[in-house]
Amino acid sequence: MAVLEVKDLKIYYKTLKGYSKAVDGVSFQIEENEFLGLVGESGCGKSTIAKAILRILPVNGEVVGGEVRYKGKDILSMRPRELKKVQWKEISMVPQSAMNSFDPVYQIEYQMMEAIRAHEKMTQQAAQSKIEEMFALVGLNKARLKDYPHQFSGGMRQRAMIAMSLVLDPTLIVADEPTTGLDVIVQDQILVRIKEIQEKLKKTMLLITHNMAVVAENCSKIGVMYAGKIMEYGGKSVFENPYHPYTLGLIHAFPSLDETDRELLSIPGSPPSLLNPPEGCRFRQRCPFSADPCAEKEPSLRRVEEGHFSACHYPDQVEKFRDLAKKPATWQ
Amino acid sequence: MKTADEAVKRFSSSRKRSFVNWALQSIRVIFKDSLGATGLILVAFFILMALLAPVVAPHGPFDVVYKPDKTVARLVPPNLTNLLGTTNQGMDVFSQLLHGSRIALLVGILSAIGSALIGTAVGLFSGYYGGWVDQLLMRLTDIAFGIPFLPFAMLAISLSRPSLYLVILLIVLFLWRTTARVIRSQVLTLKERPFIWAARAAGVSHLRILFIHIGPNVLPFSFLYMAIGISYGVMTEASLSFLGFGDPHVMSWGQMLNFSFNAGAMRNAWWWVLPPGLCLSLFVTSAFMITRAYEEMINPRLREF
Numbered sequence: 001m002a003v004l005e006v007k008d009l010k011i012y013y014k015t016l017k018g019y020s021k022a023v024d025g026v027s028f029q030i031e032e033n034e035f036l037g038l039v040g041e042s043g044c045g046k047s048t049i050a051k052a053i054l055r056i057l058p059v060n061g062e063v064v065g066g067e068v069r070y071k072g073k074d075i076l077s078m079r080p081r082e083l084k085k086v087q088w089k090e091i092s093m094v095p096q097s098a099m100n101s102f103d104p105v106y107q108i109e110y111q112m113m114e115a116i117r118a119h120e121k122m123t124q125q126a127a128q129s130k131i132e133e134m135f136a137l138v139g140l141n142k143a144r145l146k147d148y149p150h151q152f153s154g155g156m157r158q159r160a161m162i163a164m165s166l167v168l169d170p171t172l173i174v175a176d177e178p179t180t181g182l183d184v185i186v187q188d189q190i191l192v193r194i195k196e197i198q199e200k201l202k203k204t205m206l207l208i209t210h211n212m213a214v215v216a217e218n219c220s221k222i223g224v225m226y227a228g229k230i231m232e233y234g235g236k237s238v239f240e241n242p243y244h245p246y247t248l249g250l251i252h253a254f255p256s257l258d259e260t261d262r263e264l265l266s267i268p269g270s271p272p273s274l275l276n277p278p279e280g281c282r283f284r285q286r287c288p289f290s291a292d293p294c295a296e297k298e299p300s301l302r303r304v305e306e307g308h309f310s311a312c313h314y315p316d317q318v319e320k321f322r323d324l325a326k327k328p329a330t331w332q
Numbered sequence: 333m334k335t336a337d338e339a340v341k342r343f344s345s346s347r348k349r350s351f352v353n354w355a356l357q358s359i360r361v362i363f364k365d366s367l368g369a370t371g372l373i374l375v376a377f378f379i380l381m382a383l384l385a386p387v388v389a390p391h392g393p394f395d396v397v398y399k400p401d402k403t404v405a406r407l408v409p410p411n412l413t414n415l416l417g418t419t420n421q422g423m424d425v426f427s428q429l430l431h432g433s434r435i436a437l438l439v440g441i442l443s444a445i446g447s448a449l450i451g452t453a454v455g456l457f458s459g460y461y462g463g464w465v466d467q468l469l470m471r472l473t474d475i476a477f478g479i480p481f482l483p484f485a486m487l488a489i490s491l492s493r494p495s496l497y498l499v500i501l502l503i504v505l506f507l508w509r510t511t512a513r514v515i516r517s518q519v520l521t522l523k524e525r526p527f528i529w530a531a532r533a534a535g536v537s538h539l540r541i542l543f544i545h546i547g548p549n550v551l552p553f554s555f556l557y558m559a560i561g562i563s564y565g566v567m568t569e570a571s572l573s574f575l576g577f578g579d580p581h582v583m584s585w586g587q588m589l590n591f592s593f594n595a596g597a598m599r600n601a602w603w604w605v606l607p608p609g610l611c612l613s614l615f616v617t618s619a620f621m622i623t624r625a626y627e628e629m630i631n632p633r634l635r636e637f
Contacts, residue, residue: 161530
């Protein structure tokens, strides 16, 4: 059974101008020990999905359809008491801007202790040794446990947050942009650490990021999101043999060490308003290959290879797309 | 590596502070600011005065002093037996002044604590829960803002029996409103901070988030308004007493002024008017100075570099 199963999830935000369709019919599943990466531009609904999984959507966010199942149990309909058994104990989170996710007025140790005590009956000593173990795992000195968050550097806080997410030995860890706001070197250290932990402790991970390189490097499964929908989904082949024009654009927008002379391109325009998304394919206004059918019919995720799906009407023309996508002129 | 570990350990243990150290350090911070230091010394003086009043004061606040010829010593100017002279009823002004400091401190502290408690609680619930809770509590605050204090207090006191605790209660009911507004606005920003989201994700209950995570983060503001409340409370009690709505069994500084005014002694018995007036101003000023220094600490924008 899949650890996490998201089926046709629709989350709308109520705004003064109407409903903003932040997530509109997203489905994916994560099997045990899998490392799924969700990539996409800002505002494409990645974090909203993470928040829905942990049931911490803001008050104006509403799940209007679909389901989220954790080991077969529907999270979205759980009562507070059931939910508390799952939150952090089964599904934990490394939140967005994890750097600021510690309460500034308490020592780190106290806060980790609080997390343990809230969910498990553990003796002070057992909890203490668990905390120390996790601190060692993320490479922090246990002598710093009694420090306040402001005495830590950004990277240390981030690592402490990862330690905190591991402290109850959860099955699934949702990491929502765990490296935002850190410099590249620290980013790398932390990602290496996450990857290590995932492999060593056999965790199931959902990584949410806008950084293609991070996903390409670490994840066993990849979902590319655009304007509230998954555009392409699959294993490593999403990056090796991309089918969707949006994925092609994203890949060519990132520098590569292998092709140093390649010109970087940017996808013109900006994502559509989610208040009133366009008919048909949501990417068509920015897609250099769009044709008439794109405006009429919304493409669904279709199998293009074994375990590889793309939401484009023209998987058969992919060779041409791949060639053209390399040239910046195509995107202008 | 070993030595580095040891160094870190030594560093951490050297920072383990005892309560005494911590208190001393806090006081040192206030003393860095000359305004705060002055205020602190003055307040310490008043506290000492209040503590020692029963020992030092030669008479009770309502004791009548007699001259050697057994007549009541009315309106005697300051001399060696009555350091600050006497009132028209022959009571020792110096003793009244000393006892008055106890009332001032009592009123100041109780009304400050009371209003800070109510204001903080209202602000926390209102800001955190929002919706109808917020509406209800904030409209209540609006009402509290809309009521003119003195007429309301005078009416309330004349409808019941004047007593010091009624006065304090009225002051509390009047003072909490500002604290509630300020705390509410702080909570509004705090509740959107990532650590609150993280706590929610960890399944922490709303009440626990409110009191364990948001509460301590707004405490500096509660304390600030508590400090402001001290001078406000004392001043308000003095106004009410001066207007004749104070507790007749309690000789506060405002009450002394009221007695001297009613006796028509304001112009000729300076020894009866000046001491309570000066003490009131000094006490309120010193509380204000501390407030000011403290505010500078918690609000970096007020700091001058």
